[in-house]
Amino acid sequence: MTAVVMAVDGSFDPVISKLITSLKEAESLSEEQDLGFLQNLLQSKELNALVNVHSKVAKINKDDRIAPLLSASMQVLAEVLELLAPRCHISPLCREIFHLLQKPHLQSLLLAHDAIAQKDFYPHLPEIPVEVDEDEETIKIVQLVKSNEPLCAGAQSAEPIVGATIKTDEETGKIIIARIMHGGAADRSGLIHMGDEVIEVNNINVEGKTPGDVLSILQNSEGTITFKLVPSDGKLDQRESKVRVRAYFDYEPENDPYIPCKEAGLGFVRGDILHIVSQDDSYWWQARKEGEKTTRAGLIPSRALQERRILHERTQKETNGETKKGSCASICSTPPGSPNPSNPCRGPKTKKIMYDTAENDDFDRELIATYEEVAKLYPRPNVYRPIVLIGAPGIGRNELKRRLVARDPEKYKSPVPYTTRPMRPGEVAGREYLFVSREKMESEIANGKFIEYGEYKGQLYGTSGESVKTIVNAGCVCVLGPHYQALKSLRTAQLKPYIVHIRPPPFDKLKQTRTKARARSTFDESNSRGFTDEEFQEMIKSAERINFLYGHFCDDEIINGDLTEAFEKLVTLANKSETEPLWAPVSWVQ
Template identity: 30%
Template sequence: MVNTGSEDERQAEIDQLRATATNLSQCLNALQQRMDELEIGRNETSSKTPQDNHTDDQKFINDGPHTSDVQVDQRETITIDPSTGVRKRTVVTEKVITTRTYQPLSSPTDSKKFNISDTENSIERHLNTILAQAYEARMVSVNSDDLRKVDVELICGEPVVTRVTPEISNLIHPGDTIIEVNGNPVHNKKELYGNDGVVRLKLVTSTIYNAPMVFCRALADYNSDLDSKKPIDSLSISIKRGDILQILSTDGDWMQARKVNDLSRVGLVPKSLKGEQVAMLTPYGRRVLVLLGANGVGRRTLKSMLLSQMPHHFGSIIPLTSRAPRPGEQHGREYEFVTKEYMRELIRKGEMVEWGELGGEIYGTSAESVRRVVRSGRVCVLDVAPQAMKYMYSAEFMPFVVVLSPPPFDELVQINKLRGATAKTEAQLHTICEQNEQLLHCEYAQYFDLILVNRNHDISFRRLLDSLNTLKQEPQWVPLSWLC
């Protein structure tokens, strides 16, 4: 049972937030209207002669700023994205309105008039109140024994909380990324769990990609506050039919999950809730990135750059092999070690993207390994032989095909001289150029989307990202059965 007082308080809070949202909307509309008026005025004066413009500027200086509705301040900065190395030029234009006043809708607690600066401050305060507590980093202190009961999974190299216990659920939430332990960066579970006594943690809400990529579309409404069977009171969530949930962990009859349209909404959801398993498709519009090129042209280097610098958006498969593991190798890391019979069965069923034999053993890429990456919402990056296009070019995989080509031979020779000990022989350079010519004129050339001449890996990487960014769209949700 939920007492009436709590329900009344919640309704009052909802009414207050609704009034705040209405107030913000009215303020933003007023600001937008004024900016439109100023843009129209600027366009009307743009046809004046330079002498006319000088006169207007001089009049503004003589009369003082109080005679104008707007002052313009423009600043330019150049930054380099640390994750991609892309140089970015940003021009910021500030318009300061000085004379106009607007009357936003009055809130239940305040009916006074606001000028523009008051309105902007009001908007900032409201947004900080609503958003900051949910998404800004926060510091918590917990007992080390309680911390060891928290389930953490390393995703993209970061420790992400997937399950919490009742003792600690009011401090640490499923979906939190642990940034620091006692002021030190944390990279593995040993650094997290190897402390005694009180431990101080720095937490942030993880991104949708930096958490288990298991999703469900709710087919019924659910409010955990009304469920007396909920085992952890502090993990509350309200779900409407059609909401997409990210399932962080399952424990008995309950799932610890969060809503993808508000990652701060984390709670307990019964496994019996009607739902449909769904997958999030990559935001790049294509599901597979195929890298083709002659041996030695640098496609594996480009692939490594994508996987290391952008692991949230790009992933790769784990190949299959019939050979036995070598010392230090682990199943599921270097390879998936299977039997020859199993691989031959996949080949007969048409479930291998490509395969080959070496030293009496079979190596290859299964279609299911590609599907696993796609189901995680990432682009699957493959460096394969051109013959794999027979399998990959389909509505299921929707590949973006990139050919990495060498520069002309004479230029390639000059670049090769700069490589020192890693330089190739002239015969090897001839082979690279010949293989490239064969590739550009092969039967699969009709499928090529982009040809990159690789003179420099960093430049080729940025050009590839620029091309992929033109394909970006809102992530789409499809039934999981579509990707099986």
């Protein structure tokens, strides 16, 4: 009997077939058991598949190239996760794939694949040196096609030219490349680098000229622009950063007197997600808006620069008498992260009295909101983010919370708060509040039992961390309506809350809607009268103060003009927090 082995592609493997025939004829194998074992091994599908793979690899010629199908598999994975997220609660198969794609081992494998596909290897090998005469200076000639890249006029400041900026070196007086704009023509060419000295532009020698003179040459050029450059000693590799941040202030480059080039600036508003592609410059970062397909990055102020600006503005307000006397913001003007033990204004990062009726926000004015690094936080089945509603007193956040819980009591639940005040007529212990003695509550506060607490009119109020944890672990959505100052202790990686600011409409609509609904004033404990105009004004003023101090903590906001419309939006936002991947502090994702 002649034995042959089929290859994976259906063809006979002549080598293995010949080997089996030889075994049949071998006289050295006297034991039939050994011969049978070898025959079975050589006829196995597994061995045949390995031999076939070896043959394929061995046949690859030196000129052949194994190329990856794509170099951004992690981006594809992220897009797939966004498509699957809304369907996880419908299809068990989608849920299984969703969890599989979030496995750290799979994602690490894809990251390694992308790094290899992009040839993103470390350490980088040094370039092969070019042998030149010692007295001869290396020159490189670069040609770029003139495009609509921004061109700026100015004195000694950097001027964008075809996606690069130039400046005069203070020591040598020479024109050098100061910055490469990510995505610009110079960056795409890969031939111009930071520190390169500009010798000629379109055969015009620039020695002794200013950046403005070079700009004039460029403006008068048509078509191709030719640069003659002396390469810098240390060539800096511009790697595009993957950092994303949420902006906590508005920025208009056209109104910024200090930006090196207004046309190269990137404008944004508070809440925008920015992709920071370069932080090489201490004062000016390069960024793109997340999701925009523009190729060239724009300049934005760095975190350090923006913090200095805010501190300067506060100092100016104090000088002009705009900052209230005794405000810690005016006295303590050191940046965050630089504690000064001798400075009496700087205190602990948790305020003991959160519900003081004086609402002293001096501590919070010390916080300088510029940028916060963020990442996509994907929803997890049956583990829901707590929904936190903040707002000015009387704005209706408690009514919205009540309606949300009443809409689906099995899904939405609110923890019962603790208080030291006496029980009022009609109240039931454990329903409105858990009534405890002041001594017991102070002891439990000292033991860290409460995630937020405060004192109001001489009585303590608080929410225990265990009650929130119990609701979340039960697969329910915890709905909270704390005092806005409690956000400092609630906004943690452990809770990962979804925070919504309930804001009032303009005065006229606020008064009209509350009067029509016969709303009772929350400023009067008897609750027997409507709101006054002064209370409406105080409500609007308080909302503005909350937005100024804490607005950057909020994921969204609701204008509570019409209560029905406001509730519908709250339901939409609640569903969004449960089903969609949303931007959150990067520490919550790591």
